[in-house]
Amino acid sequence: MSDHTPYIADPPRRVPSSEELRARIPGWGSDLDPADRPSVPKLSREADAATGAHWDVPSQQPGAAGRERSIEHAHVTPVFGTAQPLRGVPGAVRRLAYARFSEGRLAHWMLLVVADRLDVATHRVTDALRGRPDRVISETGVAAERGNHPVASRLGSGRSDWRHQVLDPMVANWGWLAALGAVVLAARRVRRSRRSR
Structure with a gap:
């Protein structure tokens, strides 16, 4: 049986010695001797120098109790942003995404996208009710294309994004x-x- 057996159910866990590796792989272990490592003086200075931190673990920012966090993490990060607090239906959808689904699941990210779209729709409605509606035509960029061959630049030009336009x-x-x-x-x-x- 060879050393390269990753596909069997219980592969042997034999770790080769340094001498075997040095004999088999040219240049293996060339940085084991500190005299051969140019970074050793710098690393030893950094190891001796104090970082200047006055804590072992940073103190927790207040307000972490109700914050959303990924289910992979045991606690909220010591510092977090508070500029956009969660509110309304989009906030409830975001809380659901963080409370139920791992960041490795598509459902987590799709719920966050849905919450963003709901947030945009909510702001459009509230802006319109306040008398400041979106400028639909100018924000799509249609007015900027007037006079710059908008149709000819899309058809027959070999652009790959014409299908979704x-x-x-x-x-x-x-x-x-x-x-x-x-x-x-x-x-x-x-x-x-x-x-x-």
Whole structure:
């Protein structure tokens, strides 16, 4: 049986000695002798020097009790950001992503993406209610392309992203399209209720 048996159920755990490795691999162990290592003086100075830290473990930032954290970690990091506190439905979706799913699961990241999209939709609605709606046309970049051959630059140019350009307006403006659909449905209901009277 050779030393290279990674595919058997219980491979032998024989670790070769330094002499065997040095004989088999040219240059193996060349940095074992500190006299041959140019970094040894620097490393020894760094080992002797104090780091200047006044703690063994950094003190925990206040407010860690309700913070979201990955289920892989035992506790929240000593310092964390508080600029964007979780609130509303997007915050509940983010808390669910952190409480239920590992960071290695697709569901964790998809829930975070859904929460971001909900956050964007919420802000668009609240901005519109405050009298500062999004500038839908100018934010899509359509106005910037006027006069710069917008169709010719996409068709027949060999661009690899032309397939998804049809979907880009839908992805960027799905909130507005959903709101428009809701207004149309509400108007139809009102019209039907008036006709039935």
